[in-house]
Amino acid sequence: MTALLVIVAYLAVLLGVGLASTRFFQGTGSDFFLASHSIGPVLLLLSLFGTTMTAFALVGSTGEAYVSGVGTYGLMASWSGAIHPLMFAFLGVPIWHLGRRHGYVTQIQYLRDRFQSEALGWLLFPILVLLVVPYLLIGIQGAGITVAAVTKGVTTTAAGAPAGVPPWLTGLVICGVVLAYVGAGGIRAAAWANAFQTGVFLVVAMIAFVAIVQALGGPEAAAAATAAKRPELLAREGLIEPLHFLTYAFVPLSVGTFPHIFQHWLTARSPDAFKLSVVAHPLLIAVVWVPCVLIGVWAGGQLDLPPEQANKVLGIMVARFTSPVMSGVLTAGILAAIMSSLDSQFLALGSMFTHDVVLHRDADVAPARQVWLGRVFVVAVVAVTYVLSLFESRSVFDLGVWCFSGFAGLTPVMFAAVYWRRATRAGALAAVLVGGAAWLAMFVADATAEVPGELLPLGLAPATYVVLATTLALGVVSLVTAPPDEAHLRRFFRPVGA
Amino acid sequence: MTPRRVMLAVFLVLAVLHQDVWLWDDRSLWFGVLPAGLGYHAAYSVVAALVWAVITRVAWPEDPVGPAAPPEGTP
Numbered sequence: 001m002t003a004l005l006v007i008v009a010y011l012a013v014l015l016g017v018g019l020a021s022t023r024f025f026q027g028t029g030s031d032f033f034l035a036s037h038s039i040g041p042v043l044l045l046l047s048l049f050g051t052t053m054t055a056f057a058l059v060g061s062t063g064e065a066y067v068s069g070v071g072t073y074g075l076m077a078s079w080s081g082a083i084h085p086l087m088f089a090f091l092g093v094p095i096w097h098l099g100r101r102h103g104y105v106t107q108i109q110y111l112r113d114r115f116q117s118e119a120l121g122w123l124l125f126p127i128l129v130l131l132v133v134p135y136l137l138i139g140i141q142g143a144g145i146t147v148a149a150v151t152k153g154v155t156t157t158a159a160g161a162p163a164g165v166p167p168w169l170t171g172l173v174i175c176g177v178v179l180a181y182v183g184a185g186g187i188r189a190a191a192w193a194n195a196f197q198t199g200v201f202l203v204v205a206m207i208a209f210v211a212i213v214q215a216l217g218g219p220e221a222a223a224a225a226t227a228a229k230r231p232e233l234l235a236r237e238g239l240i241e242p243l244h245f246l247t248y249a250f251v252p253l254s255v256g257t258f259p260h261i262f263q264h265w266l267t268a269r270s271p272d273a274f275k276l277s278v279v280a281h282p283l284l285i286a287v288v289w290v291p292c293v294l295i296g297v298w299a300g301g302q303l304d305l306p307p308e309q310a311n312k313v314l315g316i317m318v319a320r321f322t323s324p325v326m327s328g329v330l331t332a333g334i335l336a337a338i339m340s341s342l343d344s345q346f347l348a349l350g351s352m353f354t355h356d357v358v359l360h361r362d363a364d365v366a367p368a369r370q371v372w373l374g375r376v377f378v379v380a381v382v383a384v385t386y387v388l389s390l391f392e393s394r395s396v397f398d399l400g401v402w403c404f405s406g407f408a409g410l411t412p413v414m415f416a417a418v419y420w421r422r423a424t425r426a427g428a429l430a431a432v433l434v435g436g437a438a439w440l441a442m443f444v445a446d447a448t449a450e451v452p453g454e455l456l457p458l459g460l461a462p463a464t465y466v467v468l469a470t471t472l473a474l475g476v477v478s479l480v481t482a483p484p485d486e487a488h489l490r491r492f493f494r495p496v497g498a
Numbered sequence: 499m500t501p502r503r504v505m506l507a508v509f510l511v512l513a514v515l516h517q518d519v520w521l522w523d524d525r526s527l528w529f530g531v532l533p534a535g536l537g538y539h540a541a542y543s544v545v546a547a548l549v550w551a552v553i554t555r556v557a558w559p560e561d562p563v564g565p566a567a568p569p570e571g572t573p
Contacts, residue, residue, distance in 0.1 A: 070533040070535045070536040071535060073535075073536050073539050073540070074516065074518070074535065074536075074538075074539040074542075077539070077543070078516060078539040078540075078542045078543050078546070079516065081542075081543040081546045081547070082509075082512055082513070082516070082542075082546045082549075085546075085550045085553075086509070089550075089553065089554070089558070089559060090559055093558070093559045094559055094561075094562045097561040097562060097563065098562065098563070101563060219530075219531040220530050220531060223527050223530070223531055223533070227525070227527075231525055234525040234527070234533045234535075235521070235522065235523050235524055235525045235533070235534075235535055236521075236522050236523075236535055237522050237523035242517065242519055242522065245517065246516075246517055249513065249516070271558075271559075271561075275554045275558075278550050278553070278554055279547055279550050279551045279554060280547065281547075281550075282543045282544070282546040282547040282550065283543065283544065283547045285543060286540050286543040286544070290536065290540050293536060294532075294536070297533065297536075418562060490563075491563070492562060492563065493562055493563065494562065494563060494564045
């Protein structure tokens with residue numbers, strides 16, 4: 001019960017922080033969706049980092065380390081530390097310049113304009129929404145699983161067995177809290193809440209990690225227990241193959257196409273505001289992922305859960321090896337990480353619907369009606385995702401990787417739009433269609449496979465095929481179709497020879 | 499070679515260093531605590547931050563259109 005009270009108190013404080021930001025709301029669309037381009041380096045860093053760290057980074061990484069060992073860090077975290085800054089600097093900064101110049105709020109606005117294609121916008125809208133849904137699902141399910149494990153004993157099942165807060169209730173509450181402050185304050189509320197929540201989960205993760213280490217008898221004893229019971233977790237041999245490890249480099253390319261990251265880029269006060277994010281991002285990833293992976297590996301020496309229950313590892317370790325107050329505090333930290341992604345994703349969905357559908361079809365829609373329609377769309381998508389979250393699903397890590405692989409497939413289109421003058425409308429359309437088909441074929445094959453386990457065609461991560469298919473289609477079709485008009489290109493590039 | 503090309507080469511070296519095959523079956527614990535494969539990649543993250551710190555100084559991207567282009571309204 002103590003843990004539950006700490007969690008409820010945290011949610012109340014978070015709601016207060018988010019709503020407090022509305023005092024600075026200027027009442028304009030630009031302020032609601034882009035915070036009037038006023039976000040400085042520190043807030044941008046905390047927003048971008050908080051947005052990219054979700055249940056995948058905490059619940060998923062711990063569970064995956066429990067199954068696949070220490071290689072989990074190199075597979076996702078160190079690749080992300082090298083590649084996310086590449087996206088922030090070499091996509092984020094040029095897009096910031098173009099966004100300020102042409103007034104973009106969403107990436108569909110940019111790509112429609114750059115490639116002079118209505119069809120591309122209508123093709124991308126449902127794809128991006130459908131890819132955001134599993135990302136939302138990861139957060140809602142991760143929160144439900146963790147809170148249920150930590151609060152075990154506050155209630156009982158119909159059969160009289162001890163049970164925690166049911167996941168349906170946790171999901172309902174966190175969706176309600178996030179919708180409330182995002183709906184009231186827009187992206188400034190999301191940025192403030194992200195900064196607060198990122199601070200909370202960084203500090204709390206450290207404190208809880210120390211508490212778990214002490215409860216396990218120190219790091220040497222924790223490592224020795226794993227070495228005795230499941231020594232394979234201490235290396236990668238037999239768990240992760242080198243080619244699989246290498247080709248995971250394609251997965252973090254997804255950050256280049258996340259709609260919510262695109263929107264955060266445009267909130268920056270200046271291009272220089274990106275520099276702190278570019279440098280500090282790999283370090284913050286290490287601060288979060290190293291303890292999570294260690295807890296997962298050490299759990300191998302303590303627990304006997306089957307791999308299909310790996311999502312529960314973090315919650316069980318926290319509940320078993322820390323005090324009720326600490327369990328509550330750490331769970332609040334985990335929820336902080338999850339909700340700091342949900343808020344930006346909710347807002348991005350609303351922005352896309354408002355700008356890419358409503359305003360694109362009728363630019364004269366009254367501002368109040370625009371915001372109202374955007375909110376209705378977000379509530380509808382969140383409601384569908386919430387219902388999906390009530391069903392037992394695959395591991396948070398696997399679901400996350402599929403979602404990221406889909407987004408990664410679209411990143412070559414973003415790079416081509418920014419850097420390749422020769423990229424054409426037909427090339428971009430072909431890239432999205434071919435990459436989408438490659439992703440769908442592998443996702444269906446994985447979902448319907450009779451033998452459980454990660455799909456790795458020829459030992460390569462599926463993102464490899466998706467990115468290569470997209471790039472090939474984009475390159476070939478662009479080169480065989482007429483180049484874009486030079487006058488149009490001058491809106492996006494320096495004149496040739498300048 | 500321009501600073502941007504030098505940094506591209508540095509980034510490619512960083513990508514190669516990610517593939518630490520020599521630690522694949524190493525179950526040793528650095529300082530008796532940190533598994534070798536995890537310790538290496540934690541250090542790799544620090545090196546990545548240093549590389550990016552240099553890139554922000556010598557190869558920071560510019561406005562793709564250039565400063566002389568006139569601003570436009572919302573499309």
